[in-house]
Amino acid sequence: MIRFRWEKLLLWVVLTTVVAMAVGQLAAWVGGYLRPVVVFALLVGCLLGGMLVVGIRLLDLAHRSSILVGLVLAGVICTGSEHWGAYRQAKREYERTLADWQAKTQGLVALSHQFAQALQQQLPRPPSSFAEYLASQLERGRPIGPWLLKGNWVWISWVLEAALVLLAAGGVVWPTLRWPYCSSCESWYRTIRQGRLLPADLAQWAELFQIPVFHPESARRFRAQFRLLQCLGQCSAGRLQLVWENPHGQLQRWEVKLDTLQREKLNTIWEEASDQAHSSDSTSASACFPNRSS
Numbered sequence: 001m002i003r004f005r006w007e008k009l010l011l012w013v014v015l016t017t018v019v020a021m022a023v024g025q026l027a028a029w030v031g032g033y034l035r036p037v038v039v040f041a042l043l044v045g046c047l048l049g050g051m052l053v054v055g056i057r058l059l060d061l062a063h064r065s066s067i068l069v070g071l072v073l074a075g076v077i078c079t080g081s082e083h084w085g086a087y088r089q090a091k092r093e094y095e096r097t098l099a100d101w102q103a104k105t106q107g108l109v110a111l112s113h114q115f116a117q118a119l120q121q122q123l124p125r126p127p128s129s130f131a132e133y134l135a136s137q138l139e140r141g142r143p144i145g146p147w148l149l150k151g152n153w154v155w156i157s158w159v160l161e162a163a164l165v166l167l168a169a170g171g172v173v174w175p176t177l178r179w180p181y182c183s184s185c186e187s188w189y190r191t192i193r194q195g196r197l198l199p200a201d202l203a204q205w206a207e208l209f210q211i212p213v214f215h216p217e218s219a220r221r222f223r224a225q226f227r228l229l230q231c232l233g234q235c236s237a238g239r240l241q242l243v244w245e246n247p248h249g250q251l252q253r254w255e256v257k258l259d260t261l262q263r264e265k266l267n268t269i270w271e272e273a274s275d276q277a278h279s280s281d282s283t284s285a286s287a288c289f290p291n292r293s294s
C-alpha cells in the first residue's frame with residue numbers, strides 16, 4: 001500500500017509546472033522552424049514524459065493518483081506554454097516588421113507625416129494580449145501543415161494537440177511505474193550492482209536460485225546480465241534481475257525478491273570471484289616480473 005503524502009504532491013506539482021513550462025517554451029521555439037502534424041505533439045509529449053520520469057524518481061513518488069494529477073497538469077501547462085511562446089514569437093516578428101518598415105519609410109515621413117501615418121495604418125495590428133492572439137487565430141485561421149483551420153476546427157486542433165502531448169507523456173511515464181518500489185521506506189529500488197555473466201556463472205546461479213534456465217552453455221552467442229536492486233532504506237535483502245539469451249536467441253527475463261540466505265550466498269560468490277581475480281592478478285604479475293617476486 002503506497003501512502004499519500006501532501007509534501008510530495010506539493011513538490012511534484014511545482015516540479016511538473018516548471019518542467020511543463022520549459023518544455024512548452026522549447027516546443028514553441030522549435031515549432032517556429034519545423035512542426036510536422038501529429039508527430040510534433042507526440043515528440044513533445046515524449047520529452048515531457050521523460051523529464052517527468054526523472055522527477056518521479058528524484059521525489060521517490062509512487063502514489064498513482066498524485067502522479068496522474070501532475071501528468072494532466074503538465075499536459076495542459078505544456079500546451080498553454082507552447083501557445084504563449086508562439087504569441088511572444090508573433091509579437092517579436094511584428095516588431096521586426098515594424099522596425100523594418102519604419103527604416104524604409106523614413107524619407108517619406110519627412111516629406112508627408114500624414115501620408116506616412118496613413119500607410120502605417122495599413123500594417124496589420126499586432127495582438128495586444130495573449131487572449132487576443134488566440135482569438136485572432138480563431139478568426140483568421142490557424143495554419144496546420146497544408147491546411148488553414150478556422151472557427152471550431154481551431155479549438156478541436158488545440159484540444160487534440162493537448163491530448164496527444166498528454167497521451168505520449170503518459171505512455172512514457174506509466175510503464176516506468178512498474179519498477180519495484182518499497183513502501184516501507186517509500187523509495188524506488190536503485191541498481192546497486194550490475195554486470196555480465198559467463199555461461200558457468202549462470203549455471204551456478206541457476207542451481208542456487210532455482211532459475212528455470214536450460215543448458216546455457218549450448219547457446220552459440222551467449223549473453224547474460226544481472227542487476228541487483230535495493231531500496232534506499234535497505235529494508236530487504238534486495239531484488240535480483242536476470243536477462244539472458246536462450247539457445248533460440250530469445251531473451252529470457254527472471255526476477256526474484258532475495259531472502260537473507262540467498263543474498264549471503266550471492267555475496268559469497270562475488271567475494272570468491274574477487275579473491276580469484278586478485279590471486280590471478282598477482283600470479284600474472286609475478287610471471288611478468290619474476291625478479292621482483294623472488
Ligand SMILES: [Zn+2]
Pocket residue numbers: 182183184185186187231232233234235236
Ligand atoms: Zn525500503
